[in-house]
Amino acid sequence: MVWVFRGILNLSLLHNNVEKKWRLDTRRIGDDLLEVSCAGRWCLDQNLPAAEITLAGAGDDLRRLSFNTAQLSAWDTGFLAFLRGLCKLCAERGLSIDQEGLPRGVRHLLAMAAAVPEQKGVRRGNGRQSLVSQVGAATVAFFRGVPEMLHFLGEITVSFGRLLSGRARFRLSDLWWEIEEVGPRAVAIVSVISFLVGLILAYLGADQLRLVGAQIFIADLVAIGMVREVGALMTGIIIAGRTGASFAAQLGTMQVNEEIDAFKTLGISPIDFLVLPRMLALILMVPLLTLYASFVGMLAGMLVSVAIFDIGMFEYYTETLRALEIKHFLVGLAKGSVYGAMVAYAGCLRGMQCGRSAESVGEAATSAVVTGILLITITASLMTIIFYRLGI
């Protein structure tokens, strides 16, 4: 019995009218041998057949396979991939293969591909997990991450202890560099956002206070709102996006380059050397940025009130002074410091947890921003409740 398959891709027009297609013939010789004849062009640019087609219709009494490639005009790794598939199929069916009829180069490359056997247990399935499994895995991963977060917090606390006792090892120049990076260089973006937030607060207040003829209290709303809450919150969120992501990317890249391992092998704490300056810089600079953001927000409120709602500038100024107390500033500064610490903690944590690939650096940066904003929101709520209970 003879089976003949012909390639469906005819490239004759492209190849000087020479017919360029594959042809596969199979012929039974004797009781147990199948001769596979491959003719024509067996290349990647052809729609080559699947290996299974070769053994289609072959009986159960088949034991051996041989090849005839006398009419083979061209081949590349497309042919090799076909043959490898056929070899696997034969192995599964317990058929022996005589490769003598194959070109020398083909035999050599097939031998090279088989020279390093597949390591046992290496191959992975790529099956998708069910939604329940994914939720379960995410939950387990979250709870496994909690001890790691606490451990990192503990390491930072110990490092601060070393700092207070004068034993922490980091370069003062790094601290100054970080201070410049997180403070003065963030002024522009903090200015823009605080101005717009102050403007929104003023409009929002004016709309409601007009109903009771108390528009002058826009000054109280904007001043207390900006100084106590919004200034710190907006600065925290800006810094989480700007600096937290940057910390995670810097430390993550250092993980990829094994720089952090190099610190550890030298007996230098990467927490002291890398995390401490970043933490200090944000704890020191975020309160100052908060204060600045509050003033910019109040300025925006004043401009809106004077220009749009016909409140006198002096009147607005006097009302602002009357509304503000020193405790409001202290609350804002305290919140700024805590938010700064949260952002630094999230950025450094995710950076230090980073994997060894470029992709994991991106994931670390994203995770730092998400964690930073989440921590800011949680601590903002807690502090608001605590200050309310304390009557501050």
Next chain:
Amino acid sequence: MAAAPHIEIRDLTMAYGEFVIQHDLNFVVNKGDIFVVMGGNGCGKTTLMRALIGLQRPARGTVFYSGEDFWNVPPEQQARLKRRLGIMFQGGALWSSLTLAENVALPLKEYTDLPARRIAGIVSFKLALVGLAGFEEFYPAELSGGMKKRAGLARAMALDPDILVIDEPSSGLDPLTARRLDDLILELRDSLGTTIVVITHELASILGIGTNSVFLDSENHTMINTGNPREAVVSGDARVRHFLTRGAA
């Protein structure tokens, strides 16, 4: 009329601003050559490779592929020429968000109409050729440096290119794996007729597989034509012999 050389480097000068790395490079790579670009650290081997593969425009001169001026053809023609090249970067340069199978499959998906099942078979074969059978679903971050390098070679071979440009194929590999990779390079040349340009300073590879070569001299910032490295080690320029004998000659 004789066929144009497979690759011709003509009056090539590579520079970073005012700093000239190499000047007046002139050499020819014939079809089926395993052409070694050798030289000490910092002599400009990788910079030359970047000019060969279109990543860095030379300060002067150009590169011809089968007579086509690579740096002075329209972008579409240059893109077509680039598809004839397979590049293996020094560290593998695998895309970290893709598995090994996806890394090798990407050129096939982009430039052929092959069905997914056939691509999977080809990818599996190419990974097996470099000794990575079964690692299809691994991500680059899960592999050693040597494995990444081999996977990089599998990706470079994905489209069966006419020309393979390989940067430091055996550095960082154990001797047996390095030998296997050298054997594979020889087999690719012998079986598929691939022209191979190897950028290396590994003596075993230079002497083991090179059929033709140039030496980039870092003192004079230009090349020395060295021919077959096995002959150069005996009768070549004194600087080349010094290099090839680790300073003994």
